[in-house]
Amino acid sequence: MNLIAGLFNYWVVIFLMMAGFYNVIARGNLIKKLIGLNIFQTSVFLLYISMGKKEGGTAPIVAGADAVYSNPLPHVLILTAIVVGVATTAVGLALVMRIKEAYGSIEEDEIHQRDGEA
Amino acid sequence: MKERIVLRVFAKPLIPLILLFALYVQFHGDYGPGGGFQAGVIFGAALIFYALVFGLEKAQKVAPPTFLQSLTALGLLLYAGTGIASLVLGGNFLDYSVLADDAVHGQHLGILLIELGVGTTVASVIVLIFFSFAGQKQT
Amino acid sequence: MIALLDILLLSFLVVVVVAVTRTRDLFAAIVLTGIYSLLSASIFVVLDAVDVAFTEAAVGAGISTVIFLGALALTSRSEKVSSHPSWGALFTTLTTGAILVYGTLDMPHYGDPAAPIHHHVAPRYIQDSPTEVGVPNMVTSVLASYRGYDTLGETAVIFTAGISVLLLLRRPRQSAAKEEQQ
Numbered sequence: 001m002n003l004i005a006g007l008f009n010y011w012v013v014i015f016l017m018m019a020g021f022y023n024v025i026a027r028g029n030l031i032k033k034l035i036g037l038n039i040f041q042t043s044v045f046l047l048y049i050s051m052g053k054k055e056g057g058t059a060p061i062v063a064g065a066d067a068v069y070s071n072p073l074p075h076v077l078i079l080t081a082i083v084v085g086v087a088t089t090a091v092g093l094a095l096v097m098r099i100k101e102a103y104g105s106i107e108e109d110e111i112h113q114r115d116g117e118a
Numbered sequence: 119m120k121e122r123i124v125l126r127v128f129a130k131p132l133i134p135l136i137l138l139f140a141l142y143v144q145f146h147g148d149y150g151p152g153g154g155f156q157a158g159v160i161f162g163a164a165l166i167f168y169a170l171v172f173g174l175e176k177a178q179k180v181a182p183p184t185f186l187q188s189l190t191a192l193g194l195l196l197y198a199g200t201g202i203a204s205l206v207l208g209g210n211f212l213d214y215s216v217l218a219d220d221a222v223h224g225q226h227l228g229i230l231l232i233e234l235g236v237g238t239t240v241a242s243v244i245v246l247i248f249f250s251f252a253g254q255k256q257t
Numbered sequence: 258m259i260a261l262l263d264i265l266l267l268s269f270l271v272v273v274v275v276a277v278t279r280t281r282d283l284f285a286a287i288v289l290t291g292i293y294s295l296l297s298a299s300i301f302v303v304l305d306a307v308d309v310a311f312t313e314a315a316v317g318a319g320i321s322t323v324i325f326l327g328a329l330a331l332t333s334r335s336e337k338v339s340s341h342p343s344w345g346a347l348f349t350t351l352t353t354g355a356i357l358v359y360g361t362l363d364m365p366h367y368g369d370p371a372a373p374i375h376h377h378v379a380p381r382y383i384q385d386s387p388t389e390v391g392v393p394n395m396v397t398s399v400l401a402s403y404r405g406y407d408t409l410g411e412t413a414v415i416f417t418a419g420i421s422v423l424l425l426l427r428r429p430r431q432s433a434a435k436e437e438q439q
Contacts, residue, residue, distance in 0.1 A: 006366025018354040026346035055368035060395040070305040087418030093328040222391040243419035251327035
């Protein structure tokens with residue numbers, strides 16, 4: 001019981017990660033794949049921030065003499081990761097637009113078909 | 119355009135407030151949550167809101183893409199330039215303690231400059247990406 | 258009380274993710290992703306990560322949704338239903354999930370102050386940041402001063418992404434067509 005209470009957060013986050021992962025590998029639509037990747041990224045951020053939380057802690061902004069602060073190092077790491085994630089999503093979507101222009105479709109099997117014909 | 123009248127009336131006082139909030143977040147990143155990235159994104163969101171309500175041509179007159187491209191490079195240059203300045207003044211790369219007489223004041227100055235650089239780059243990149251996406255013609 | 262809020266928000270997240278996976282309408286999926294980002298930002302606030310919550314709400318629920326909708330405007334609105342069920346993908350997903358859950362059995366419990374993550378560099382940052390850097394927000398002092406080099410790399414990544422999007426979506430064919438007319 002103690003194990004479930006202690007690790008419940010992580011298991012839910014792993015479920016979210018796997019749902020995003022399933023969207024990436026099982027769906028043929030390119031935009032759905034990018035949505036799945038986005039969900040995967042955000043759940044990884046949840047995992048790291050959960051690891052940095054201290055019980056009874058507060059936000060890492062100086063407040064009073066003996067306050068317990070949550071670890072600021074994962075916060076910095078995830079800040080960087082969020083912004084890099086949106087940059088990658090923007091480039092991915094620009095690629096999707098050019099693929100649509102070149103092949104006329106964004107479904108994976110139709111693109112492979114057109115590649116096979118050419 | 120009649121059905122957009124509520125949006126236009128509502129957006130006109132709201133967009134300056136969003137820009138002001140972006141500046142607040144930029145400069146108060148030291149004292150509360152905030153900083154360069156958040157401020158840049160909020161600034162970009164204000165310009166995107168303007169483009170959504172008033173049209174892409176008007177937004178591109180307010181923020182010409184060539185100007186935004188120079189701003190992108192200038193932000194990164196400001197960040198790297200602060201590092202080079204601390205090299206020139208005798209410290210390590212990005213060691214802000216040598217930027218002023220007192221080490222703590224040097225840190226404050228260094229953090230201010232680099233957050234400014236980061237905010238500029240992020241804001242202009244986000245607006246440029248939106249302009250590129252919105253400027254595509256429907257096939 | 259906080260635990261109840263935590264469980265409530267996490268269950269909302271699970272519901273939203275299942276809805277995203279099952280829907281065929283891409284517009285609905287994109288809006289649900291925006292809701293997912295907003296719920297994650299709320300959870301970040303509960304987990305004391307206020308800077309991260311700020312960034313996630315602005316970037317994930319704001320900018321990400323806008324650029325997805327911008328890309329959707331040029332492509333079709335609904336996803337094609339696949340003719341064959343994807344058992345291989347389901348099996349891979351379940352196996353990976355099982356391995357990850359097995360890996361978490363070794364992890365310290367959530368909120369444990371004696372976890373190894375709190376014992377190496379972080380106490381030094383928490384202790385020395387008010388005197389060395391003098392800035393109340395410790396996340397800003399670590400991001401800008403102690404780990405300033407990483408933030409330089411991150412800004413370079415954003416710069417590169419902006420340039421890549423400009424290169425990909427520039428339209429040289431319009432200028433070539435104008436030259437032909439002249």
